[in-house]
Amino acid sequence: MKPTNKKSWRYRLHEIIYEADTPMGRLFDIVLLILILLSVVIVMLESVRSIDLEYHRLFYIIEWIITIFFTIEYIARIITVKKPRHYIFSFYGIIDFLSTIPLYLSFILVGSNYLLTVRALRLLRVFRILKITRYIGEGNKLKKALIESRPKIFIFIFAVLIVAIIAGTLMYLIEGEESGFKSIPVSVYWCIVTLTTVGFGDIAPVTPAGQFLATIIMILGYGVIAVPTGIVSAQYLRKASDDYVHVNTQSCRNCGAQRHRDDAKFCHKCGDELNPKSHVET
Amino acid sequence: MKPTNKKSWRYRLHEIIYEADTPMGRLFDIVLLILILLSVVIVMLESVRSIDLEYHRLFYIIEWIITIFFTIEYIARIITVKKPRHYIFSFYGIIDFLSTIPLYLSFILVGSNYLLTVRALRLLRVFRILKITRYIGEGNKLKKALIESRPKIFIFIFAVLIVAIIAGTLMYLIEGEESGFKSIPVSVYWCIVTLTTVGFGDIAPVTPAGQFLATIIMILGYGVIAVPTGIVSAQYLRKASDDYVHVNTQSCRNCGAQRHRDDAKFCHKCGDELNPKSHVET
Amino acid sequence: MKPTNKKSWRYRLHEIIYEADTPMGRLFDIVLLILILLSVVIVMLESVRSIDLEYHRLFYIIEWIITIFFTIEYIARIITVKKPRHYIFSFYGIIDFLSTIPLYLSFILVGSNYLLTVRALRLLRVFRILKITRYIGEGNKLKKALIESRPKIFIFIFAVLIVAIIAGTLMYLIEGEESGFKSIPVSVYWCIVTLTTVGFGDIAPVTPAGQFLATIIMILGYGVIAVPTGIVSAQYLRKASDDYVHVNTQSCRNCGAQRHRDDAKFCHKCGDELNPKSHVET
Amino acid sequence: MKPTNKKSWRYRLHEIIYEADTPMGRLFDIVLLILILLSVVIVMLESVRSIDLEYHRLFYIIEWIITIFFTIEYIARIITVKKPRHYIFSFYGIIDFLSTIPLYLSFILVGSNYLLTVRALRLLRVFRILKITRYIGEGNKLKKALIESRPKIFIFIFAVLIVAIIAGTLMYLIEGEESGFKSIPVSVYWCIVTLTTVGFGDIAPVTPAGQFLATIIMILGYGVIAVPTGIVSAQYLRKASDDYVHVNTQSCRNCGAQRHRDDAKFCHKCGDELNPKSHVET
Secondary structure, eight states: OOOOOOOOHHHHHHHHHOOSSSHHHHHHHHHHHHHHHHHHHHHHHTTSSSHHHHHHHHHHHHHHHHHHHHHHHHHHHHHHSOOHHHHHHHHHHHHHHHHHHHHHHHSSTTTTTHHGGGGGGGGGGGGHHTTTTTTTHHHHHHHHHHHTTTHHHHHHHHHHHHHHHHHHHHHHHHGGGGOOOOOOOHHHHHHHHHHHHOOOOOOOSSSSHHHHHHHHHHHHHHHHHHHHHHHHHHHHHHHHHHHHOOOOOOTTTTTTOOOOTTTTBBBBOOOOTTTHHHHHHO | OOOOOOOOHHHHHHHHOOOSSSHHHHHHHHHHHHHHHHHHHHHHTTTTTTHHHHHHHHHHHHHHHHHHHHHHHHHHHHSSSSSSSHTTTSSHHHHHHHSSSSEEEESSTTTTTHHHGGGGGGGGGGHHHTTTSSTTTHHHHHHHHHHHHHHHHHHHHHHHHHHHHHHHHHHHHHHHHGGGGSSSHHHHHHHHHEEEEEEEESSSSSSSHHHHHHHHHHHHHHHHHHHHHHHHHHHHHHHEEEEEEEEOOOOTTTTOOOOOOTOOOOOOTTTTTTOHHHHHOO | OOOOOTHHHHHHHHHHHHOOSSHHHHHHHHHHHHHHHHHHHHHHHSHOOOOHOOOOOOOHHHHHHHHHHHHHHHHHHHSSOOOHHHHHHHHHHHHHHHHHHHHHHHHSSOOHHHHHGGGGGGHHHHHHHHSSSTTTHHHHHHHHHHHHHHHHHHHHHHHHHHHOOOOHHHHHHOOOOGGGGGSSSHHHHHHHHTTTTOOOSSEEEEEEHHHHHHHHHHHHHHHTTTHHHHHHHHHHHHHHHHHHHHEEEEOOTTTOOOOOOOEEEEEEETTTTOOHHHHHHO | OOOOOOOHHHHHHHHHHHOOSSSHHHHHHHHHHHHHHHHHHHHHHHHHHEEEEEEHHHHHHHHHHHHHHHHHHHHHHHHHSSSSSHTTTTTHHHHHHHHHHHHHHHHHTTHHHHHHHGGGGGGGGGHHHHHSTTHHHHHHHHHHHHHHHHHHHHHHHHHHHHHHHHHHHHHHHHHGGGGGSSSSHHHHHHHHHHTTTOOOOOOOOOOOHHHHHHHHHHHHHHHTTHHHHHHHHHHHHHHHHHHHHHSSOOOOTTTTOOOTTTTTTBOTTTTTTHHHHHHHHH
């Protein structure tokens, strides 16, 4: 992203909108963050009838200001970027578009108030702005740990689902429709509610046999909740100990191999001495 | 399982049904997987009255197709295997049989609709097909960690049960039948619901003394949930660090230094070559 | 516990009752275990009205058999032990006494049916018998990890209680008596139900402010549940890694010190060389 | 805090009030602790109508005694400290003031009974007294682990909130107001109740689509509860292994080897003595 003329307005606008190193860029990000959060708060408050009746007009005006700002920003993002098509169809490009359009659409599709709640998706834009904060490092670590645990978590969720389907079918047979276990899907839903230890209690077994099976499911869930925790803990710790054990950042001068043991004196790959100082001493 | 004539139809059928290395074998597994899942979905949807009323005929036809396919598959599995009896009485043999029979049985035992839900057990067949996927490695690790933690988990569940029975008896004495603690088994059931932090709320203490005891049970459960998690975490991590640190057992012939990196060719301490093979080459 | 005459009936009785190395001792323990479990099952079933109505007479007879067996056993324990007073006032001595007495007391104190539920305490006797099983090792490890984590768990429960009392008082002020938060103790009870993620739902906030505070309490509880888990995990792992780090089993030839670092060449206590081989080389 | 005249009454009073090394100081702390706990118990019991009706007069008298004691203590704290302003506006200074004032205020603001519950904040004073106990070490460790995990926990709570807002908006659209999802804030509240596995059950999805989304939220919450646990576990363990391996910072004067065992007297690498004191002895 290196435009020919460094002083061009396009370049400067790009710097403001996409980056956060300049004071203007930082200001832009903060304004955007405030507008996003304000917008989400308005969406939430509008759904509360009593508040909406009183402040409907105010909300409408703020929403217009936000929409106009987002419209200008969206256009600016398109014209300052080198490959507009690439941006438009990117994840954040689509989110930006969906964040801008609801108010306009509400004119075309009359009565589509539900559409306005799409604005809650604006919250996803927050993640882009967060890139500039110091928390992004932690966020990335978290993300990495989750991604690396993915096959483990996948197999785990798969096992939970199979247990839930089989136990749910059994509960449907045992409890029947009188106790709220109206169908197998509802029973499976109840099983997941129980296995995850959420336990709403809108449906609960009433027969002794059903309560006995529920007990087994709960103890299973109790033991099983340990598994994802263990997985993520291990992942986190392995990473931590990785950082720790390989703290040595020296690279062999001969072959370039890295990640030597802390107390290594010779390259584990080519056998060359690692420490230049000891060379001097020799 | 190496039949004499490699080209025999039995050998080829065995390869298709039991293995997944050939394109046909892979196709067979995918078709089987789809039919199993379809069958389970139908069992679930049939239990929803409104859906069943509308699509009963369609479900019936699909069920017949699946049953016929399973029947053929079951017979094929018997005739292609060398020791049919061994297969028939194996875990998967019984599951296969139970997966095939419900529809036939529903003719003999009229009105036995509950029997049809046995088809949910077909889900267990999925595990056999999953053997071919890359997730089986993770699944095995999970299984191994669980098996190795078994005595720990057993003693833990045992302790939970004893706590639940004693606390349940106390709750029965304190709360009595008016609050829903109708009998000691129900009280014990409530204790397990509480200890596992599920908390349905269909039964809840109402007297101050009962609520006080419930508080103690909950804090106990809170502290105690840490135990299986700690067990599985430790098991996982020990295994992980095992893989990581110990994998290389070689010792330097010159200086005796140990715990070399997996791919180390030279001693990290004295720089001597580690691999005896390379000695021969020298 | 070594009586002078090895063949005395007292000595042999002691061996049968207190130990489990002889076939008779093992048989005695198994009979006792069955009677204890049977007794607890009967206590539980007696509290279920419909079952009690039908089998009351049978339960009564079995209870008499168990009580007589326990009486004989209790007397035998006293006469075979060298210091009867020491046994009588020990933890298990009191449990044994409480296990034996309920039926006799029910004659003296007419109508004291609640007293009979004291028999549930008989379950504690199971722990004594379990001493002979292979699970006792795991149980001891678990117990040790819990004991070593005690100050950590104590401070943690203390912090939870203070949070619960302050948050409970706030909820009482915010929600008031109409929402079920009848008094501060009830509010504190609700807070603990929420912090421990049990969530019965018999009491739940209905005002926006109350729901907001509940949200904060829940997220707090969510973050806080990590703490005891982390503590026990760490305790478990430290023990595990303890075993691991000190894998070096050499002992100093000079002073006998053990548990040297893996790569230690000299005793950390007396400075003597550890490796005999290097002596030869010197 | 070293006043010129060691025998001055101010100095001695300061020693008694702020420190706990002398018998008087220890006694003062214990009396204060008892009064604080007594006061909190009274606040709690007063809110229980039936108890309050009976013992109102007794509570009132005890409250006056406590308030007078606290008043004297507050004045004593101000006059014995060198910088009174610094104390008055410190955290504990404000807590002390708020602990003293409620009863006086209840005269000025008639009917302000709610104000009296502010006394529950007195509980925070307990933390100051606990400084003298042996548990403070564990408490500090816990605090430190939490503080060091702060950015991780912050990003985690942030992610949970975003998930809750988006899922809550979806649930509001799917379930609508008939099922109890009255507004988006209420839906978000429900989402947090579910994600944290509390699950009150006062609001629960009733439509199949809503139950399906709830299932996804629950499994998400199930997987996600592992994250803070993993974070704290890792933090704890890193610290633990830190304590264990690093605790000794001495370096061998002869060969410079580090990371000696805590109780090592000689270098594990060259055998040279580690302790300078023993050098003097030599």
